[in-house]
Amino acid sequence: MKIDERHLIQLAAVVKAGGVTEGAALLGLSQPAVSRTLSMLEGRLGEPLFVKGRRPLQPTPLGRALADHGQTMLAASRKASDTVEGFRVGRTGVVRIGGTPFFMDALIAGMIAEFQNSHPDVRIDQTYGYFSDLRAALKADQIDLAICPIDILDEGSDLEFQEILPGRNVVACGVTHPLLMKRRPQPADLLDFPWVAPPPGSPLLADLRSMLLSFGATEIKIRYSGGSLLSVINYMKTANALTIMPHTVVFSLRNEKAITALPINIAHPERALAILKRVDAARAPAADQFANHVRSSFEKLRHLIKRHEQSVVWGN
Amino acid sequence: MKIDERHLIQLAAVVKAGGVTEGAALLGLSQPAVSRTLSMLEGRLGEPLFVKGRRPLQPTPLGRALADHGQTMLAASRKASDTVEGFRVGRTGVVRIGGTPFFMDALIAGMIAEFQNSHPDVRIDQTYGYFSDLRAALKADQIDLAICPIDILDEGSDLEFQEILPGRNVVACGVTHPLLMKRRPQPADLLDFPWVAPPPGSPLLADLRSMLLSFGATEIKIRYSGGSLLSVINYMKTANALTIMPHTVVFSLRNEKAITALPINIAHPERALAILKRVDAARAPAADQFANHVRSSFEKLRHLIKRHEQSVVWGN
DNA sequence: CGCCAATATAACCGATTGTTATGAAAATCG
DNA sequence: CGATTTTCATAACAATCGGTTATATTGGCG
Numbered sequence: 267m268k269i270d271e272r273h274l275i276q277l278a279a280v281v282k283a284g285g286v287t288e289g290a291a292l293l294g295l296s297q298p299a300v301s302r303t304l305s306m307l308e309g310r311l312g313e314p315l316f317v318k319g320r321r322p323l324q325p326t327p328l329g330r331a332l333a334d335h336g337q338t339m340l341a342a343s344r345k346a347s348d349t350v351e352g353f354r355v356g357r358t359g360v361v362r363i364g365g366t367p368f369f370m371d372a373l374i375a376g377m378i379a380e381f382q383n384s385h386p387d388v389r390i391d392q393t394y395g396y397f398s399d400l401r402a403a404l405k406a407d408q409i410d411l412a413i414c415p416i417d418i419l420d421e422g423s424d425l426e427f428q429e430i431l432p433g434r435n436v437v438a439c440g441v442t443h444p445l446l447m448k449r450r451p452q453p454a455d456l457l458d459f460p461w462v463a464p465p466p467g468s469p470l471l472a473d474l475r476s477m478l479l480s481f482g483a484t485e486i487k488i489r490y491s492g493g494s495l496l497s498v499i500n501y502m503k504t505a506n507a508l509t510i511m512p513h514t515v516v517f518s519l520r521n522e523k524a525i526t527a528l529p530i531n532i533a534h535p536e537r538a539l540a541i542l543k544r545v546d547a548a549r550a551p552a553a554d555q556f557a558n559h560v561r562s563s564f565e566k567l568r569h570l571i572k573r574h575e576q577s578v579v580w581g582n
Numbered sequence: 583m584k585i586d587e588r589h590l591i592q593l594a595a596v597v598k599a600g601g602v603t604e605g606a607a608l609l610g611l612s613q614p615a616v617s618r619t620l621s622m623l624e625g626r627l628g629e630p631l632f633v634k635g636r637r638p639l640q641p642t643p644l645g646r647a648l649a650d651h652g653q654t655m656l657a658a659s660r661k662a663s664d665t666v667e668g669f670r671v672g673r674t675g676v677v678r679i680g681g682t683p684f685f686m687d688a689l690i691a692g693m694i695a696e697f698q699n700s701h702p703d704v705r706i707d708q709t710y711g712y713f714s715d716l717r718a719a720l721k722a723d724q725i726d727l728a729i730c731p732i733d734i735l736d737e738g739s740d741l742e743f744q745e746i747l748p749g750r751n752v753v754a755c756g757v758t759h760p761l762l763m764k765r766r767p768q769p770a771d772l773l774d775f776p777w778v779a780p781p782p783g784s785p786l787l788a789d790l791r792s793m794l795l796s797f798g799a800t801e802i803k804i805r806y807s808g809g810s811l812l813s814v815i816n817y818m819k820t821a822n823a824l825t826i827m828p829h830t831v832v833f834s835l836r837n838e839k840a841i842t843a844l845p846i847n848i849a850h851p852e853r854a855l856a857i858l859k860r861v862d863a864a865r866a867p868a869a870d871q872f873a874n875h876v877r878s879s880f881e882k883l884r885h886l887i888k889r890h891e892q893s894v895v896w897g898n
Numbered sequence: 899c900g901c902c903a904a905t906a907t908a909a910c911c912g913a914t915t916g917t918t919a920t921g922a923a924a925a926t927c928g
Numbered sequence: 929c930g931a932t933t934t935t936c937a938t939a940a941c942a943a944t945c946g947g948t949t950a951t952a953t954t955g956g957c958g
Contacts, residue, residue, distance in 0.1 A: 267663055267666050267667065268659075268663060269659065269662050269663060269666065270588075270945095271587045271588060271591065271655060271659050272586075272588070272946085274658075274659070274662055275587065285904075285905090286904075286905060286906090287903090287904060287905080295946090295947080296947070296948060296949080297904080297905075297906095298905090298906080298907080298908095298947090298948080298949085298950095299946065299947055301905060301906060301907085302906085302907085302946085302947095303946085305907090312865075313666075313669065313670075313864065313865055314864045317723045323904095323905090324723065326864045327675055327676045327678075327866070328665070328666070328669050328675065328864075331665050331669070331674075331675070331676075332662055332665060332666070335658045335659070335661055335662040335665065336658075336662070338654065338655075338658045339587060339654075339655045339658045339659070342587075342590075342651045342652075342654045342655045342658070343584075343585065343587050343590070343651070345651055346585050346590055346648055346651040346652070347583055347584060347585060349644070349647045349648060349651070350583050350585065350629075350644070350648070351583065353629065353644050353647070354629075358647075359643055359644070359647070360643045360647075362643075407633050407640065548629065548630045548633065548642045548644075549628075549629055549630075550643070586914095588915090601935075601936090602935075602936060602937090603934085603935060603936080611915090611916080612916070612917065612918085613935080613936075613937095614916090614917080614918085614936090614937075614938080614939095615915065615916060615917080617936060617937060617938085618915085618916095618937085618938085619915090621937075621938090622914095639935095639936090
């Protein structure tokens with residue numbers, strides 16, 4: 267026999283409250299409504315749910331058993347209301363983000379942790395990828411946000427993007443690299459050392475190629491590639507290799523004393539770090555709040571870099 | 583925001599089934615019905631529950647979260663239906679029984695275990711008491727069944743009773759008792775030994791008194807009283823004491839080789855073991871089935887006793 | 899015995915739920 | 929690429945349900 271879920275919930279409220287009147291109040295209903303519900307239920311079941319002629323109201327064993335089930339429904343219902351409410355204000359939910367590996371590892375992971383200080387009930391699901399993967403994932407609604415460098419001109423699709431950081435690459439090396447001893451290292455010096463290549467498909471790899479070509483290099487000594495950021499860092503700690511990295515990534519790792527930037531200016535890529543999302547995406551307040559957090563974190567980072575550069579003498 | 587539980591359940595069905603049509607079928611509803619439900623839900627929430635323009639239907643994160651809650655409701659609902667169905671046929675439920683200690687310990691406990699071989703989902707709640715307690719408990723709907731000796735004439739109340747065993751007491755003693763050596767022990771011999779008294783308030787105690795009085799005893803040596811059946815048995819194992827007990831109780835303990843009955847006939851009490859219940863009690867099929875089980879168990883026991891007595895020579 | 903509180907009943911109305919019929923959009927397939 | 933088929937959305941309508949207020953009954957208690 268199918269029982270109306272609402273009826274079970276009312277029964278649960280009455281049993282828990284110990285009376286029809288109180289139970290009705292608990293649900294914000296009138297007493298007759300609940301009273302009738304109980305009558306109907308008893309009628310349909312053909313079994314009494316309460317011991318007759320007894321006040322305080324005493325449920326029969328069957329009544330008690332059914333009330334238990336109603337109780338779990340009531341709990342589920344309240345939780346559902348909570349999820350909705352939480353979703354509305356971005357307090358709960360899941361944010362699925364994708365991004366390029368270096369930025370995610372060096373910067374975003376920490377920002378996620380920070381974000382969850384104020385949003386402990388928001389879960390973050392992270393994936394890695396480059397622009398084309400991320401765009402596809404966004405369109406397939408597999409992620410809510412993408413964080414990656416994009417060509418500034420690129421536009422016109424059904425993706426909305428907000429620039430959060432202008433592109434700026436540096437040549438990175440281990441903190442004991444011999445080139446750091448030189449007063450004024452020249453671009454040509456770079457060709458004397460082995461290179462670590464950023465992961466295939468990454469914009470950084472294109473930047474690396476074009477930079478080296480602009481320095482007149484015909485051939486590059488690639489000694490290592492394909493590693494994650496942590497691999498690259500550990501590699502560079504012991505090898506006198508060079509690589510190209512986003513400025514902020516190197517900056518954010520400055521306290522590790524593992525890698526640093528060479529004081530050589532290289533061309534800015536025509537590219538900016540941006541947050542992408544579908545323009546027609548379903549509202550996802552938690553994702554919006556997370557995006558805001560990332561933006562403001564980068565804003566702070568930018569100020570920090572500015573102050574840092576005023577106190578430290580960088581290249582030229 | 584309050585959400586209609588039914589809507590959540592429909593949502594859950596659709597998400598689980600992977601489509602509106604299949605979800606509707608799962609619930610035995612028409613497709614337009616649940617389609618409209620989903621529209622209403624999205625309208626009220628102001629949030630989409632499914633990613634538009636995509637088939638197979640893909641829920642949004644919010645939709646998935648809400649569907650989870652709906653799923654637990656659906657499960658609870660099914661369980662509730664099961665409870666009702668089980669209750670109807672006596673397959674599930676709680677049976678609250680009360681009875682006199684000796685019968686419960688010696689006979690009923692084993693019958694309960696046996697009963698639950700065929701009714702594993704029926705829980706038995708047992709309490710102890712004598713007739714007046716049990717009657718009160720029945721009237722207060724604290725127990726569903728009482729199993730106790732009652733005076734045969736007693737009637738007329740709002741209790742229904744079914745006799746399951748005529749009253750028959752024996753004098754019990756330890757298996758090493760000296761009186762067992764005697765060819766034909768006489769009632770007068772009984773006065774030479776110390777006695778264990780049944781618990782105060784028990785019918786057995788009254789039987790003991792009247793029996794001893796009928797033997798011309800002016801005073802009885804009570805050495806021990808108040809113990810449960812197990813206490814009495816253990817006491818009698820080592821003391822040459824006597825006590826009075828229902829015949830079936832001693833009989834059911836025959837394999838323990840701890841106590842036995844003296845071959846002395848004593849008066850039958852004007853009393854019978856019966857199952858009592860309220861005539862106006864709520865239907866409790868599980869209790870009914872248990873009562874049937876107890877009755878048939880006693881029936882079997884009676885036959886067993888009869889066969890036993892034909893092979894063993896009892897007193898006189 | 900009579901009052902008070904709690905529950906049951908009655909009468910009414912609007913919202914909701916179900917139905918069938920049908921249109922629109924998407925996927926499938928030749 | 930167009931036809932077909934499947935699936936979802938919409939429309940219109942009937943019936944029931946679930947809510948309300950007003951009122952009668954009932955059980956508990958001084």
